[in-house]
Structures are given as C-alpha cells and as structure tokens.
Amino acid sequence: MANRSSEMTVSGNAAATHGLRDEEQPELVARASRLSDVAGVSRLVRFVASYLVESGRVLRDGETVAYGTWLLKAVRAGEFLELHEFEPRTQGFVPTISSAVRLREQQDQKCREHGLVCDPPTFHQKVAISEGYEQPGVVLEGVRYHAPPHMSGWYITTDSFSGNVGELRGIHAWHVVAHARPEVGGLLGLPAGSRFRVERDGQVTAWFDEKVASESA
Known part of the structure; x- marks a missing residue:
C-alpha cells in the first residue's frame, strides 16, 4: 500500500x-x-x-x-x-x-472476544433463514459453513424450525442485519465454523465448532 x-x-x-x-x-x-x-x-x-x-x-x-x-x-x-x-x-x-x-465495530468486537479472524459476509451474499427470524424475542440459532461465493455460509433458524431444509429461504445479508434482532448483525462477522444462539432475553452464546469448520454448505 x-x-x-x-x-x-x-x-x-x-x-x-x-x-x-x-x-x-x-x-x-x-x-x-x-x-x-x-x-x-x-x-x-x-x-x-x-x-x-x-x-x-x-x-x-x-x-x-x-x-x-x-x-x-x-x-x-x-x-x-x-x-x-x-x-x-x-x-x-x-x-x-x-x-x-x-456494524463493523460490532463484528470486530465479537471476533476479538472469541479470538477469531473477522470474516463479514458481503452486502449481497445470501443467508439461509427460517420463517419468523425477524420476530422480536424469538430464539435464534446460527451456524456458518464454508460456502460458494454467492452464499455467506450462514444458516439462521428459530426455535420453531422443523429441521426441514426445504423450509429455508435465502435472503441478502443486509436484509438480515436490517430486520433480525439487533444482536445478530455483530455475530455475522464470525468465520466459517462458528455457531451462536440468541435467547429470548437477548443473551448471546457463541462458539467455534471444528467439525462445522471442516464441512461445506
């Protein structure tokens, strides 16, 4: 430079x-x-x-x-x-x-907390989500896999998700930031292999899963 x-x-x-x-x-x-x-x-x-x-x-x-x-x-x-x-x-x-x-400061902070290199999805990359992800107070679980360039690798589901992947839909990362619970935006910078859970009261747990890190979406 x-x-x-x-x-x-x-x-x-x-x-x-x-x-x-x-x-x-x-x-x-x-x-x-x-x-x-x-x-x-x-x-x-x-x-x-x-x-x-x-x-x-x-x-x-x-x-x-x-x-x-x-x-x-x-x-x-x-x-x-x-x-x-x-x-x-x-x-x-x-x-x-x-x-x-x-948003970038929140993402960097979350990655520092967990000793991970920040890898935020781009504006247009897709996130797979289940219905109701944008509802206030809903429990959310997220997992990020290695994925092709058009996908972020993130899968975010609610506690009412049936487990049927056919129910998931892909939306742009910016849409998740704009409409999901406010805790979620900062978590999206966590790299592939990361998981998180957001409780109804907003408490967040995030961790790195070596098995997920070795898999692809």
Missing part, C-alpha cells in the same frame, strides 16, 4: 484523504452522523482508500463499494468523491455514515 493512501485529515464530523490523486485515485471524504462515529468513519475512509490503491480500481461517481456487510456509494462533491451509505428503509443512500461503522 502506498503511504499517501493512509494520509487523512479530520475536521468536525468529516474524514478525508490527502494524496490519493498522486496514486491516480480520487480523493475521498465521508461524514459521520454523530461526532462519536468520527474515528470509525476515518477507519472506513482509510479502508476504502487502501482497497482502491491495492486493487488498482478507480472509483467513479455513482459506483458502489463494499465495507464489510454494508454498502457505500460514491457521490461527486466538488473535488472529492463523498461516500454515502445504504439506508435499508428507503433502499437508497444517505450522506452521513453510521450503520456501516457501527
């Missing part, structure tokens, strides 16, 4: 790159929805800048780029490309960042 890609400036709620033009890349800026999110937004901008320099991709106005499980969109703002984040209620993009940062 070129050193210039890591040069950042922070002013108020905004974090911006300095020197990406020397790498034939657009300068980037992102704005936090809250001042408490500025450090996370700075890490987000640094991550995207590093990805662009290392991959050689040139991000253009209107294009999207992934940040873990969330999606960002580049919007021209003067000399910068401003990063906006996906908003699930409207399925559009908003100009201040919050969900992308908080």
Whole structure:
C-alpha cells in the first residue's frame, strides 16, 4: 500500500484523504452522523482508500463499494468523491455514515472476544433463514459453513424450525442485519465454523465448532 493512501485529515464530523490523486485515485471524504462515529468513519475512509490503491480500481461517481456487510456509494462533491451509505428503509443512500461503522465495530468486537479472524459476509451474499427470524424475542440459532461465493455460509433458524431444509429461504445479508434482532448483525462477522444462539432475553452464546469448520454448505 502506498503511504499517501493512509494520509487523512479530520475536521468536525468529516474524514478525508490527502494524496490519493498522486496514486491516480480520487480523493475521498465521508461524514459521520454523530461526532462519536468520527474515528470509525476515518477507519472506513482509510479502508476504502487502501482497497482502491491495492486493487488498482478507480472509483467513479455513482459506483458502489463494499465495507464489510454494508454498502457505500460514491457521490461527486466538488473535488472529492463523498461516500454515502445504504439506508435499508428507503433502499437508497444517505450522506452521513453510521450503520456501516457501527456494524463493523460490532463484528470486530465479537471476533476479538472469541479470538477469531473477522470474516463479514458481503452486502449481497445470501443467508439461509427460517420463517419468523425477524420476530422480536424469538430464539435464534446460527451456524456458518464454508460456502460458494454467492452464499455467506450462514444458516439462521428459530426455535420453531422443523429441521426441514426445504423450509429455508435465502435472503441478502443486509436484509438480515436490517430486520433480525439487533444482536445478530455483530455475530455475522464470525468465520466459517462458528455457531451462536440468541435467547429470548437477548443473551448471546457463541462458539467455534471444528467439525462445522471442516464441512461445506
């Protein structure tokens, strides 16, 4: 990674790159929805800048780029490309960042707690879920297998699931984050081989299963 890609400036709620033009890349800026999110937004901008320099991709106005499980969109703002984040209620993009940062922090924290390398599913990867997963207070169990690229490997079921895999359906990872119990989003970053259980009261148990890690979905 070129050193210039890591040069950042922070002013108020905004974090911006300095020197990406020397790498034939657009300068980037992102704005936090809250001042408490500025450090996370700075890490987000640094991550995207590093990805662009290392991959050689040139991000253009209107294009999207992934940040873990969330999606960002580049919007021209003067000399910068401003990063906006996906908003699930409207399925559009908003100009201040919050969900992308908080979700990634939750996922990183869960992986640190268990000494595991974080591997969040992408925005469009599918999660297999059983009916009722989005209901408040439902007991959820999750298991993640190694899977083909379009799948996350996650299977998330409720305590009323019959065990018939034909009852499962695949939905995008972002949809799970947006509509499942709030404890679930942070757990999705756990790697293949991981299991979790969320109780009715929100208590979470997560662990690594070597047998699952050796299997494929």
